[in-house]
Amino acid sequence: MRRKLAAGNWKMNGGSAELAEIRELLKSSSTAQTDILICPPATLIERMRALVADAPLSIGGQDCHVAKSGAHTGDISAGMLADAGASHVIVGHSERRQDHGETDAIVRAKATASWGAGLIAVICIGETLDEREGGKTLDVIATQLDGSVPDEMAPETTVIAYEPVWAIGTGLTPTLEQIGEVHDFIRSELGKKFAERADGVRLLYGGSVKPSNAAEIFGVSNVDGALVGGASLKASDFSGIIAALEAS
């Protein structure tokens, strides 16, 4: 049985003042079946970790370098994230793929680096609008899965997030049928490559998830949770999404 996961990606948002949202979230979110993860900017990981203390809320990074250390100005290694108190790290987010030219091979190496540091890797995949409209969605997903997920994949340390690029921050979402089609496809593709290991991998949907649409999305087969951007910045919004997942 896969545990549900509500993951928030703060992206390049938030400073000391926004830690108040975490205090609020800890007060308002009580879950039995749902894991909660917040991935703040790296500058907040250590303080957020201290704030959360023993509460059941995990902290993650938003990216890591493939190397353990070295001359890579501005980068952060997976080990550094772990040292700061992170237990997870997002790799291959479409904003990294677009803004930093990250390829499937780089994402794959980052997933391996994450596992090497004892982190859970949240590996992101998803098609662009052109690819969706060109009928290429499933081909793109198959290629990204094959290229981005290392052969050593273990379900306990791997989460896959399906994020259609055109749905991120736009207020647009795929139909429930489209989400279901892709999530079922991902499970099936993982099954071909990883056999029974595929069953334990949690699959998140990401892209304009809000309290108002969360319940219907969480009703779709093979959706084990969400990777939430904008709506994770406010405790009142994110706790609504968490509640919808817990009730699903």
Ligand SMILES: O=C[C@H](O)COP(=O)(O)O
């Ligand atoms: O990592 C999160 C996703 O990019 C979704 O962002 P969004 O919820 O603001 O659309």
